[in-house]
Amino acid sequence: xxxxxxxxxxxxxxxxxxxxxxxxxxxxxxxxxxxxxxxxxxxxxxxxxxxxxxxxxxxxxxxxxxxxxxxxxxxxxxxxxxxxxxxxxxxxxxxxxxxxxxxxxxxxxxxxxxxxxxxxxxxxxxxxxxxxxxxxxxxxxxxxxxxxxxxxxxxxxxxxxxxxxxxxxxxxxxxxxxxxxxxxxxxxxxxxxxxxxxxxxxxxxxxxxxxxxxxxxxxxxxxxxxxxxxxxxxxxxxxxxxxxxxxxxxxxxxxxxxxxxxxxxxxxxxxxxxxxxxxxxxxxxxxxxxxxxxxxxxxxxxxxxxxxxxxxxxxxxxxxxxxxxxxxxxxxxxxxxxxxxxx
Numbered sequence: 001x002x003x004x005x006x007x008x009x010x011x012x013x014x015x016x017x018x019x020x021x022x023x024x025x026x027x028x029x030x031x032x033x034x035x036x037x038x039x040x041x042x043x044x045x046x047x048x049x050x051x052x053x054x055x056x057x058x059x060x061x062x063x064x065x066x067x068x069x070x071x072x073x074x075x076x077x078x079x080x081x082x083x084x085x086x087x088x089x090x091x092x093x094x095x096x097x098x099x100x101x102x103x104x105x106x107x108x109x110x111x112x113x114x115x116x117x118x119x120x121x122x123x124x125x126x127x128x129x130x131x132x133x134x135x136x137x138x139x140x141x142x143x144x145x146x147x148x149x150x151x152x153x154x155x156x157x158x159x160x161x162x163x164x165x166x167x168x169x170x171x172x173x174x175x176x177x178x179x180x181x182x183x184x185x186x187x188x189x190x191x192x193x194x195x196x197x198x199x200x201x202x203x204x205x206x207x208x209x210x211x212x213x214x215x216x217x218x219x220x221x222x223x224x225x226x227x228x229x230x231x232x233x234x235x236x237x238x239x240x241x242x243x244x245x246x247x248x249x250x251x252x253x254x255x256x257x258x259x260x261x262x263x264x265x266x267x268x269x270x271x272x273x274x275x276x277x278x279x280x281x282x283x284x285x286x287x288x289x290x291x292x293x294x295x296x297x298x299x300x301x302x303x304x305x306x307x308x309x310x311x312x313x314x315x316x317x318x319x320x321x322x323x324x325x326x327x328x329x330x331x332x333x334x335x336x337x338x339x340x341x342x343x
Contacts, residue, residue, distance in 0.1 A: 001168060004029055004068040004090075006083060007075035008039070008058060010127035010276065011100070013135035015072065015172050017044035021054040022171030027068075028058040036060055038133035048128070048136035048272070049144070064090050070165060071097045074123075077105050077291045084112040091117065096161060098151060102192050102276075103291035104185045106154060119162060120181050121151035122188035124241060125173060126206075126273030138272040147241040148173025150188075152181035183238035187245040189295060190226040190237070192275075193310060194219040195267060197293040199275035201316040202336075203327040207271030210264050218336045220259045221309040222293070224250040229296050232303045241266075277317060284324045289317040312339055 003019060005012045008030035016028040028044075030036055039058040046052040061083075068090055075083050084097075091097070097113050099105055099120045110118045124147045125139040137144060149169050153162055156179040169175040178184040198209045198219055209215045227249040230237060237245040243266050248259055277287040296310040312335060320327050 001025065001069045001164070002066070003027070003168065004064075004071045006071055006073050006087065008035065009074065010129040010135045010279075011123055011125075012072070012074040013039070013044050013129075013133075014046050014125075014127050014137060015074070015169075016056050016058075017046055017052060017054040018172040019168065020044070020056045021052075022168075024168060024171065026057070028056055029061055029064065030058065031061055032132070033060060035132040042133055045134045046137055047130065047134060048138055050137055050141045061086065066090065067092050067095065069095055070168070071095065073097055073099045073101060073109065075101070076288050077101055077103055077108075078286060078288060080105060080108055081112065084109060088113065096165065098165060100149070102196075102288060103189060103295060104182075105291070106181075106185070110154070115154065119151060119153055119165065120185060121149050121178075122184050122240075124148055124150065124188070126270050128272075128274055129279065138270065138274075140269040143241070143269045144173045146174040147176070149175040150178045150184045150238070150240070151175060152178035152184060154181055156180060178238055180236060180238045183236045184240075186226070186230045186235045187237045187240045189292065190223050190230075190245055190248075191240065191267075192292045193226050193296060193313070194222040194263075195270070195273075196275035196277060197222065197289070197310070197313040197317070199273070200277035200281060200287065200289070200320075201313045201327055202329045202332050203278060203281075204274075204329050205271065206267055206273045208329065210267055210271060212333070214333055214337050214340065216260050216263060217256060217340060218309055219263060220248070220250070220256055221340075222313065223248045223259075223263070225300075225305070225307045225310050226296050228305050229299050229303065229307065232305060233299060278326075281317070281320050281326050286321055287317055289314055289321075293317075308339055308343075309336075312336065 003026040008028035
């Protein structure tokens, strides 16, 4: 199986290192030339909750050649149209494109490469790009080896090809096949909304969100909004890491203390994670906020369900994008406190 990792950022570097070390024929593809050169010269180095290094083969997008059997899509959704159209000549009729992106991009991916080629999944571990050639694993190593990915066919079938792809990804970390792909993606969206969104809006690690009484209450509300909109759209949320995501829904304000406690326990292994959107803001780049927290208000149209907490995250991140600044935790937290007081 010839594998391409399209987008060798923080996650792609780690995935590529473990696949290469496991003996797979894998090629990492990334546009960051300094990163590409360093990876080719000294290999991929993984730091953080583990220490690991592996030789890898890396190219810039213009140097793609031949045909790939499996493409792991880890670019940002912002670039899907151009990236996927450029990929088409390097796919066979039976090639597979596995979307491991945040949000719910599968419909768009399928419209370009063909629905029969698409499987999807979610990445259940966190990583931070440190410098060219180096990526930090921010999820506890034991958790990473147990729950790294969920993947599934769009129609929920457990096919021979999904089993084959699971076998490859198991070389990286624990890979689980989902027969509820839509629910899997919505569950990952919820985690991203509640913690990546706030990490970017407030400029903090997940641990900062967990430890602050205002931000953790807001995370609980963001999760609740996402669940309610998902349910309105007929979504049954899939378990993540064995945890029942739907149990985070609020039936009343009295549930908040218990939801806070649950969120802190569930997210503790990821407390060192910093949202990739925050890293984008630090680099003065456009973020994926419209494909993450922005999905909830968009889906809420016509449902009569309000989404003020997701709305505020979107507004704060877009404000930082426009001003090309990084948010201030205390300043932006005041806006969330005001929102809580107004509820």
